[in-house]
Amino acid sequence: MIGRLNHVAIAVKDLGAASEKYRRTLGAEVSAPQALPEHGVTVVFVTLPNAKVELLEPLGAASPIGKFLERNPDGGIHHLCFEVDDILAARDLLVAGGARALGGGEPKIGAHGKPVLFLHPKDFNGALIELEQA
Ligand code: CO
Numbered sequence: 001m002i003g004r005l006n007h008v009a010i011a012v013k014d015l016g017a018a019s020e021k022y023r024r025t026l027g028a029e030v031s032a033p034q035a036l037p038e039h040g041v042t043v044v045f046v047t048l049p050n051a052k053v054e055l056l057e058p059l060g061a062a063s064p065i066g067k068f069l070e071r072n073p074d075g076g077i078h079h080l081c082f083e084v085d086d087i088l089a090a091r092d093l094l095v096a097g098g099a100r101a102l103g104g105g106e107p108k109i110g111a112h113g114k115p116v117l118f119l120h121p122k123d124f125n126g127a128l129i130e131l132e133q134a
Pocket of ligand 1: 007009054079081130
């Protein structure tokens with residue numbers, strides 16, 4: 001069921017500074033910032049040959065990464081995103097196996113314009129998992 005690693009997401013306090021680090025220090029291709037109010041974040045994607053890095057900055061007072069950045073003031077790895085062919089089938093299989101889907105379990109449209117869903121980190125060894133329908 002699980003497909004390719006789509007991206008590793010890193011929460012940052014300063015998206016501009018983080019983008020410049022990837023662009024200048026690592027010579028990476030970095031996208032323009034994209035505000036996602038329904039997810040409470042602004043994102044950029046760093047394109048690597050085999051996957052992407054997603055840099056996340058809080059957007060709005062109720063951002064889901066606000067508390068994470070309070071606990072991790074230097075930023076930190078926030079989630080991993082795996083691709084799946086059919087997100088509803090994947091969700092149903094995982095929930096039947098005891099995993100908890102966040103946000104009521106209904107997929108939202110993510111930064112790539114595709115349905116995404118998050119799974120509780122306590123069910124995945126402490127790692128927040130995002131599924132994206134490829
Ligand atoms: Co993501």
